[in-house]
Amino acid sequence: MKRSRQRGTTERSQARRAELIATGRKLFADTAYDALSVDDIAQHAGVAKGLIYYYFKSKRGYYLAIVEDSVAELVARAGSDTDLPRGERVRRTVDGYLHYAQHHQAAYRTIVTGGVGSDAEVLAIRDAVREELVATIAEGAYGRRSVPPLARLALIGWLSGVEGVTLDWIAPGTPGPVPPREELGALLVRTLRGTLTVIEEFVPECPAPPPS
Template sequence: MFADTSYDALSMDDIAKQAGVAKGLIYYYFKSKRGYYLAIVEDSVAELVARAGADTELTGAERARRTIDGYLHYAEHHQAAYRTIVTGGVGSDAEVLAIRDAVREELVATIAEGAYGRRAVPPVARLALVGWLSGVEGTTLEWIGALAAQDVVGLPGRAGLAALLVRQLRATLTVIEEFVPECPAPPVLEETSGAAGDLGDQRPVTGSP
């Protein structure tokens, strides 16, 4: 409902009616419409982080790939919530921005752990990973926008987009190694080719497969 109606126009009566509960019950748990809205954002963030950070028993390269796929899966199936998280909510809401920053921090740490076996990395490495994640956010917003508009001619599916982002991550890790030798790029994982036209060939442009 928050995705389809402006925050100011949506009332607690509307929310209670849609939920099929008394308005007083919502106020009992959330105190206000803002409290309810922030709870929705926090719940969405928790699901995104949980999906992206799953499969911790996998090898580093496979875990990074699964993290990206889980991230895209969430964005594809929860488009309104994803936009809220990434763009900072209603009118650049300071509390939602804080939630967004927390999820970015967790995702960067998850990628660093998959790549280097540790969540904390030197500042230059962190800057590079944050830059890559910012690109992921912009790319994902563009992708789900095209999906919503059904403008899918030539658009990669989730697996294809994940392949593209994995390649970009590999390039970022290679650059990090050049600037921060104590953060060597992990070995490239052998990957199988997907369907033609869906960016299925996920091997790096340079280096050994």
């Protein structure tokens, strides 16, 4: 009985923490970091501000938890469907990435641009998610997450281009009609195939997967 109560308490605590993070994602989507105080956050969440400090220690800790939660969701969406053929998995990875950016625009901007100013911890989170996404792409293309340095740099270059394109795609007021996600995804997959072909030229042990 005691163990059951402890498990119930832990589950409630995790649920409350998740609720606070969900609230924070909405708040920081519309309001600048410096414009929100812990009192403001607590008021919007309908809790005492002591609860924010209990779970996250500080406003900055709260913000970092929100960024990390957003990163985890982005990586999970991009890295799903691991049982698919390699070519299809690469396409699904790109589509999952764009789907996340399209439906979580503020969180995506925070992840890609580094969030608040030049916060070193947020930048470290951004760099970590880039490495994870590159590993996900490598696994989809080659069946392994680790690739030689030159191949990794080529994939980082491709991903940096994807970030710039995606930021422009979701930017409010982008001139002209915005292409649908499927069309943009097809374009990015085609450019990735070109990158994989170049990688094969320079790194023969990383052959480009056959078209599918």
